[in-house]
Amino acid sequence: MKRAIALTINGVRVEAEVEPRKTLADFIREDAELTGTKLGCEHGVCGACTVLLNGEAVRSCLIFAVQADGAEIMTVEGLAQNGQFHKLQQAFWENHALQCGFCTPGFLMSSYALLQENPNPTEDEIREGLSGNICRCTGYQGIVAAVKSVAGSAE
Amino acid sequence: MVQMATPRGKWIGARVKRVEDPRFLTGDARYVADLTLPRMVHAAFVRSPYGHARIKGIDASAALAAPGVIAVLTHADVASVPPLQDPIALDGLKKTPQTVLASDKVRFVGEPVAVVIAEDRYLAEDAAELVQVDYEPLPAVTDAEAAMAEGAPLLFEDLGSNVVYDQTYRFGDPDSAFQQADRTFKKRLHTNRFMASPMETRGCIGQYDRGLGELTFWSSTQMPHMLRLSLAGFLGIPEQKIRVITPEVGGGFGQKMTLYPEEVVVAFLARHLQRPVKWIEDRRENLMSATHAKEQIIELEAALTNDGTLLGLRATCIGDGGGYSFNTASALVEPQAAALMMPGLYRVANYEARVVAVVTNKTPVGAFRAVGWTAGHTARELFFDEIARELGMDPVEFRRKNMIHEDELPYTTCSGQVYDSGSYVKSLDLALQTVGYDELRARQAELRAQGRYLGIGISPYVEPTAWGSEIALQVGFPFPSHDNARVSIEPSGKVTVAVTTHSHGQGHETTLAQVAADILGVDLADVTVVFGDTAATPWGMGTYASRSAVIGGGAVTLAAQEVREKILKIAGRMLEADPADLVLADGKVSVQGSPDRSVTLAEVAVSSYFVNSVRAEGEDPTLTATRFYDPKATYSNGCIVVVAEVDPETGQVRLDRVVSVEDCGTVLNPMIVDGQIHGAVAQGIGGTLYEHLVYDDQGQLLTGTFMDYLLPTATEVPPIQVEHLETPSPVTVQGIKGMGEGGLMASPAAVAGAVLDALAPFTPKVEELPLSPERILRAIGTITD
Ligand code: FES
Numbered sequence: 001m002k003r004a005i006a007l008t009i010n011g012v013r014v015e016a017e018v019e020p021r022k023t024l025a026d027f028i029r030e031d032a033e034l035t036g037t038k039l040g041c042e043h044g045v046c047g048a049c050t051v052l053l054n055g056e057a058v059r060s061c062l063i064f065a066v067q068a069d070g071a072e073i074m075t076v077e078g079l080a081q082n083g084q085f086h087k088l089q090q091a092f093w094e095n096h097a098l099q100c101g102f103c104t105p106g107f108l109m110s111s112y113a114l115l116q117e118n119p120n121p122t123e124d125e126i127r128e129g130l131s132g133n134i135c136r137c138t139g140y141q142g143i144v145a146a147v148k149s150v151a152g153s154a155e
Numbered sequence: 156m157v158q159m160a161t162p163r164g165k166w167i168g169a170r171v172k173r174v175e176d177p178r179f180l181t182g183d184a185r186y187v188a189d190l191t192l193p194r195m196v197h198a199a200f201v202r203s204p205y206g207h208a209r210i211k212g213i214d215a216s217a218a219l220a221a222p223g224v225i226a227v228l229t230h231a232d233v234a235s236v237p238p239l240q241d242p243i244a245l246d247g248l249k250k251t252p253q254t255v256l257a258s259d260k261v262r263f264v265g266e267p268v269a270v271v272i273a274e275d276r277y278l279a280e281d282a283a284e285l286v287q288v289d290y291e292p293l294p295a296v297t298d299a300e301a302a303m304a305e306g307a308p309l310l311f312e313d314l315g316s317n318v319v320y321d322q323t324y325r326f327g328d329p330d331s332a333f334q335q336a337d338r339t340f341k342k343r344l345h346t347n348r349f350m351a352s353p354m355e356t357r358g359c360i361g362q363y364d365r366g367l368g369e370l371t372f373w374s375s376t377q378m379p380h381m382l383r384l385s386l387a388g389f390l391g392i393p394e395q396k397i398r399v400i401t402p403e404v405g406g407g408f409g410q411k412m413t414l415y416p417e418e419v420v421v422a423f424l425a426r427h428l429q430r431p432v433k434w435i436e437d438r439r440e441n442l443m444s445a446t447h448a449k450e451q452i453i454e455l456e457a458a459l460t461n462d463g464t465l466l467g468l469r470a471t472c473i474g475d476g477g478g479y480s481f482n483t484a485s486a487l488v489e490p491q492a493a494a495l496m497m498p499g500l501y502r503v504a505n506y507e508a509r510v511v512a513v514v515t516n517k518t519p520v521g522a523f524r525a526v527g528w529t530a531g532h533t534a535r536e537l538f539f540d541e542i543a544r545e546l547g548m549d550p551v552e553f554r555r556k557n558m559i560h561e562d563e564l565p566y567t568t569c570s571g572q573v574y575d576s577g578s579y580v581k582s583l584d585l586a587l588q589t590v591g592y593d594e595l596r597a598r599q600a601e602l603r604a605q606g607r608y609l610g611i612g613i614s615p616y617v618e619p620t621a622w623g624s625e626i627a628l629q630v631g632f633p634f635p636s637h638d639n640a641r642v643s644i645e646p647s648g649k650v651t652v653a654v655t656t657h658s659h660g661q662g663h664e665t666t667l668a669q670v671a672a673d674i675l676g677v678d679l680a681d682v683t684v685v686f687g688d689t690a691a692t693p694w695g696m697g698t699y700a701s702r703s704a705v706i707g708g709g710a711v712t713l714a715a716q717e718v719r720e721k722i723l724k725i726a727g728r729m730l731e732a733d734p735a736d737l738v739l740a741d742g743k744v745s746v747q748g749s750p751d752r753s754v755t756l757a758e759v760a761v762s763s764y765f766v767n768s769v770r771a772e773g774e775d776p777t778l779t780a781t782r783f784y785d786p787k788a789t790y791s792n793g794c795i796v797v798v799a800e801v802d803p804e805t806g807q808v809r810l811d812r813v814v815s816v817e818d819c820g821t822v823l824n825p826m827i828v829d830g831q832i833h834g835a836v837a838q839g840i841g842g843t844l845y846e847h848l849v850y851d852d853q854g855q856l857l858t859g860t861f862m863d864y865l866l867p868t869a870t871e872v873p874p875i876q877v878e879h880l881e882t883p884s885p886v887t888v889q890g891i892k893g894m895g896e897g898g899l900m901a902s903p904a905a906v907a908g909a910v911l912d913a914l915a916p917f918t919p920k921v922e923e924l925p926l927s928p929e930r931i932l933r934a935i936g937t938i939t940d
């Protein structure tokens with residue numbers, strides 16, 4: 001009952017046979033062996049599993065891998081280019097936006113999508129834009145500061 | 156005893172960004188769920204759907220026949236494993252053993268009853284649903300006071316009662332204080348059950364090597380060596396044949412301190428099946444089976460003179476411990492900690508405390524950041540607000556009047572804590588000044604005239620930190636507590652620091668490297684901090700109770716100082732100089748006053764290891780030292796002020812400002828201290844306004860997902876302003892005091908205090924938390940039914 005799918009993750013084509021019930025998150029983590037994407041709740045609330053699907057931030061725990069057949073996916077592993085941090089990664093580092101790091105991949109991807117949509121968000125817009133992600137360690141102070149610090153700067 | 160370190164260099168106290176961060180930012184960091192071993196199989200637990208029931212039989216045949224299933228185990232299969240029970244020996248504390256898989260009874264929803272092992276997690280979960288358990292439901296009891304009542308359903312029939320501890324402590328002469336009082340006051344507060352809820356749930360992998368007789372166990376735990384000791388005892392595997400490794404740990408906050416039955420079962424299975432076994436719980440399991448926290452029923456009485464001087468206090472702290480009492484330190488962990496610290500930073504000469512721990516048909520309770528203190532501190536501070544209001548005093552003046560002033564330190568409280576040093580009044584003043592207290596009061600009056608309700612909550616605190624043997628005793632838990640560090644200069648001159656305190660977000664790879672770098676005169680980049688592997692570190696207890704900066708930092712200091720002496724001795728011989736005249740800095744040793752005469756640390760190291768002539772006969776060639784540290788008691792302090800506006804029509808609360816003044820002695824890295832405060836305050840906001848584990852009267856958990864258990868997001872947590880004071884401890888190495896819990900100890904009282912201050916014109920009555928909109932509307936009489 002497995003189905004063959006093919007998708008692109010961080011620019012690399014991945015083909016596999018998957019059970020229709022396998023989530024995109026599990027597919028990314030197990031089949032594509034990209035474990036940067038995290039699972040915090042598996043019911044669509046915490047945002048730890050956020051990835052970009054055709055440029056849109058989605059919760060990969062709520063999507064089946066077969067639904068992503070043919071899609072372009074970007075995960076946290078796709079942010080840095082040629083060994084250079086993306087400006088968001090650098091900003092998260094500078095602003096102490098992570099402690100245990102478990103929520104970080106999801107926040108990075110949500111922030112990335114937020115800035116794509118609104119390159120110059122206000123603090124309120126940042127908070128609103130990240131309110132679908134939960135961090136239990138930082139009280140969001142460093143995360144908001146990090147996104148603010150790169151808001152308005154060019155890609 | 157004051158142990159002074161070498162003078163501070165350039166790293167300690169610097170706002171250094173974290174050396175561990177890059178791997179988390181790229182997605183390369185590996186948590187236990189990210190690990191895969193050859194031939195690995197997956198476990199899923201069958202959990203009780205009843206709060207209280209007798210197990211009459213289990214039929215696993217359908218599950219065993221399901222695709223991919225390898226085994227199903229129930230209690231009978233693991234009967235050789237002893238039950239989990241409280242290790243602490245306290246007079247009058249009753250034991251409530253829990254078998255790792257339920258045997259005859261279940262006592263809370265979520266209790267593990269059976270385990271299914273299958274080729275993947277999907278199949279294991281499918282099959283877990285096919286295990287048929289025949290339950291005979293029993294009446295449940297889900298309220299601590301109801302559980303204490305005559306005729307309540309008993310969780311443990313042979314104990315004859317649900318009360319596992321009930322003791323009264325008397326300090327000073329409380330009865331006379333109450334007789335002499337001009338006025339007495341009372342308050343009751345039932346604090347809400349909430350939980351640590353780390354973003355990474357619990358999980359572990361066991362792998363058993365039959366040839367070597369060795370168990371390797373990867374777990375998301377805060378205390379690797381303690382876990383190893385426990386596994387050895389439960390499984391009968393020699394301790395030295397067990398290696399516990401913690402990969403990255405995605406937050407703990409106390410929840411991952413304790414040994415869980417699931418961990419014992421997974422380790423058992425690894426040996427039983429001769430295959431690596433992995434268990435990663437889902438969020439629902441975490442919400443119903445990992446330790447809950449913070450719920451107490453607290454009753455307070457205060458004796459005062461007419462001018463507002465506190466003469467005495469009485470407290471009853473009833474801890475609602477859930478189905479079993481063994482996690483961390485039993486159902487006692489909440490009420491005992493609350494009661495012993497109830498006087499806080501106030502002069503209370505006469506105090507009586509009754510500590511009661513009760514089992515109920517809810518999830519067992521364990522430590523969570525500021526265990527016991529959150530509830531106790533919140534009850535006391537809200538009580539003091541009420542007293543001040545009744546006396547017509549400003550809440551600040553009432554506190555200032557009864558607070559221990561700096562010139563009274565060191566101060567021994569009536570309940571036995573020795574406050575070594577601090578800035579109690581100064582912190583209060585700085586917080587008030589930062590927030591602009593007088594202007595705020597004026598603004599509050601203006602807004603009230605317009606029908607708007609602004610409130611200010613003030614919460615000064617003293618925080619027991621540096622959990623060593625002495626402070627443990629002072630705050631009610633007589634259990635030795637210490638840790639080790641091993642500092643080594645490798646033959647190449649690079650530095651390895653192996654510590655037993657554990658980092659799961661606290662940034663030890665940076666802070667402890669800062670300590671070593673300063674003492675050894677090397678660059679931060681030349682120091683690697685190792686932890687989280689019992690095979691790679693000396694023995695130690697782990698991370699809990701704000702102890703790592705002090706104990707980890709102290710042990711690293713002592714070991715690094717010893718290594719430093721060794722370096723100087725060798726370098727002295729190489730340079731033909733007296734070690735006392737040598738300077739160790741910037742990776743080299745030079746002679747004071749003649750910087751040309753120098754050798755690099757790498758040259759010293761390679762000589763020490765490989766050139767016999769630089770060593771005296773019989774001298775150790777390795778540049779390494781292992782030192783333990785068990786600090787004397789030290790206490791941090793601070794003050795949190797919250798400004799909130801409440802809408803009396805809807806019960807909605809908007810937090811406008813949070814100011815946190817923190818004094819944790821010598822600061823290793825202010826950026827990390829700020830981060831700890833931010834996170835703890837956010838948890839306090841959650842626990843005061845949103846987070847609540849709700850049960851029905853049959854013991855069903857009604858908040859089993861993140862849809863109903865509400866954690867605060869970036870829109871609920873306002874900017875948090877942190878101000879630092881630095882009063883180094885006179886009794887610890889480097890003057891470090893430790894911190895991390897004060898934010899969750901003190902912010903709930905500040906948040907709730909601000910809400911109640913805002914609503915003061917309505918004379919709100921609040922006996923329960925959290926302050927949900929509905930509860931607020933009831934408190935001010937908008938909802939009456
Ligand atoms: S894991 Fe997908 S939203 Fe929580």
Ligand code: FES
Pocket residue numbers: 097098099100101102103104134135136137138354405406660
């Ligand atoms: S850094 Fe730990 S959950 Fe965000």
